[in-house]
Amino acid sequence: MKILVVAPSWIGDTILAQPLLALLKRRQPDARIEVLAPDWSAPLLARMAEVDAVIVNPFRHGEFNFRARRALGHRLAAAGYQHAYVLPNSWKSALVPFFAGIPRRIGYRGESRYLLLNERHRLDPAQQPQLVQRYAALAGPLPAVMPAPRLSSTAEQQQMAMRTLGLPLDSAPVIFCPGAEFGPAKRWPTAHFAALAKLVASPQQPVWLIGSDKDAAAGDEIVAAANGAALNLCGRSTLEQAIDLIAAARCVVSNDSGLMHVAAALERPLVALYGSSSPIYTPPLSTKAAIVSKNLPCSPCFKRECPLGHFDCMNGITPQQIASTIAVQLAN
Numbered sequence: 001m002k003i004l005v006v007a008p009s010w011i012g013d014t015i016l017a018q019p020l021l022a023l024l025k026r027r028q029p030d031a032r033i034e035v036l037a038p039d040w041s042a043p044l045l046a047r048m049a050e051v052d053a054v055i056v057n058p059f060r061h062g063e064f065n066f067r068a069r070r071a072l073g074h075r076l077a078a079a080g081y082q083h084a085y086v087l088p089n090s091w092k093s094a095l096v097p098f099f100a101g102i103p104r105r106i107g108y109r110g111e112s113r114y115l116l117l118n119e120r121h122r123l124d125p126a127q128q129p130q131l132v133q134r135y136a137a138l139a140g141p142l143p144a145v146m147p148a149p150r151l152s153s154t155a156e157q158q159q160m161a162m163r164t165l166g167l168p169l170d171s172a173p174v175i176f177c178p179g180a181e182f183g184p185a186k187r188w189p190t191a192h193f194a195a196l197a198k199l200v201a202s203p204q205q206p207v208w209l210i211g212s213d214k215d216a217a218a219g220d221e222i223v224a225a226a227n228g229a230a231l232n233l234c235g236r237s238t239l240e241q242a243i244d245l246i247a248a249a250r251c252v253v254s255n256d257s258g259l260m261h262v263a264a265a266l267e268r269p270l271v272a273l274y275g276s277s278s279p280i281y282t283p284p285l286s287t288k289a290a291i292v293s294k295n296l297p298c299s300p301c302f303k304r305e306c307p308l309g310h311f312d313c314m315n316g317i318t319p320q321q322i323a324s325t326i327a328v329q330l331a332n
Helices: 011-016 018-027 039-046 066-079 092-099 131-139 155-164 190-200 213-225 239-247 258-265 319-331
Strands: 002-006 032-037 053-056 083-086 104-108 119-121 174-177 207-209 230-232 251-255 270-274 289-293
Touching: 002 018, 002 066, 002 092, 011 018, 011 039, 011 131, 011 258, 018 032, 018 131, 032 039, 039 053, 039 239, 066 092, 083 092, 092 104, 104 131, 155 239, 174 190, 174 258, 190 207, 190 213, 190 230, 190 319, 207 213, 213 230, 239 258, 251 258, 251 319, 258 270, 270 319, 289 319
Parallel strands: 002 032, 002 083, 032 053, 083 104, 104 119, 174 207, 174 251, 207 230, 251 270, 270 289
Antiparallel strands: none
8 A cells, every 4th residue: 555645834734644644554554655745844754653755845835836746746656656645725735646646535625626636525623623633534533542743853863963063962951942934923022032041041951942044033032132041043953953952852832833743742841832823723732731821812813913913812921930830841
């Protein structure tokens, strides 16, 4: 059995797709699962035991390019896939499996994909409120207990990441993830991260900031406001190194972001901050995660910026509250 999975474009969504892969392997132990995904997510997928190979999806987020998608599908036709699972809801995401001639093409209804998909599921948000459930349901009835996302990271990989970045090899840091790709409404204020760094940092427990190059400026603001109580690694580490640094953390504090789901999949003690988004839809899937939210009447609004201008959902979460939550997490 050869299966092609068309993966989402986001880090968090890719991790939330892993339980689907685990269910496919559970039901077809001899299946070979190959994932069509952006090149940046290959290091992430390489840490999933269920993934046998990654095929690079060369198309940028939102790019159509019909001819190139048709050509890629024709190239993949020789691979002999029997099943394709198309996780994005867009029309264009279903083109490659269609042109590859894969006999069973499975996904949710949406964007007039009637010809492209021949097994179309109807989404029931009441029965499947979580994104992870929606992905997993494509494999059939959901089990009583869902498999949790899990990423691998060895002690040797963690040491290599620290050595490459010039970090102390005996570090047990608290890691802050101050970014969130969707927009500022998902980001706890940098002043709060700085105040928290001053509360929890010590020589034995350094604070490291991890994120993409887009988060580097916010990291610099945090370091400056914290009077050097944090080290800014945003934009300095690869995704693979970020996975290994997070795996070595004593605790992780993160906005609702892809790195939050990385920390959950690595089973690290985690404090997850929610404002404009919903912990019902995309919660961190870990028993070691503590979710912090003000649960205001105006949230979740799912907006990129606060539509009311006050940002109380995030401003109202205090550094002292998060420091106390970290202490509880570390004591458990």
